[in-house]
Amino acid sequence: MQQMVAGDFNGDLTDLVTIWGDGTLHHNGHGDLNSSTQLTSASWGNMKILAAGDYTGDGIADILAEWGDGTSTSTTEQEASTPAPR
Secondary structure, three states: OOEEEEEOOOOOOOEEEEEOOOOOEEEEHHHOOOOOEEEEOOOOOOEEEEEEEOOOOOOOOEEEEEEOOOOEEEEOOHHHHOOOOO
8 A cells, every 4th residue: 555544435434545556546444454445547646645634514534635746636535536647
């Protein structure tokens, strides 16, 4: 894993979102590292910083990414399959 961040991304319990070595983004429900759902095949490997927080104010954690070129993206877990990777 390149990066990992914890948050309640789907409104149930604390989850993990991870970036694997191949740059894919995964959701590990309930903090379980043994099972995951791949969210995207798009490359998240050029990520400098991955953070979680409720940036939209809906009570569910969102993903904040700072890319290698210095730009940032805020997305929900549901939207994570379609961000424009840098």
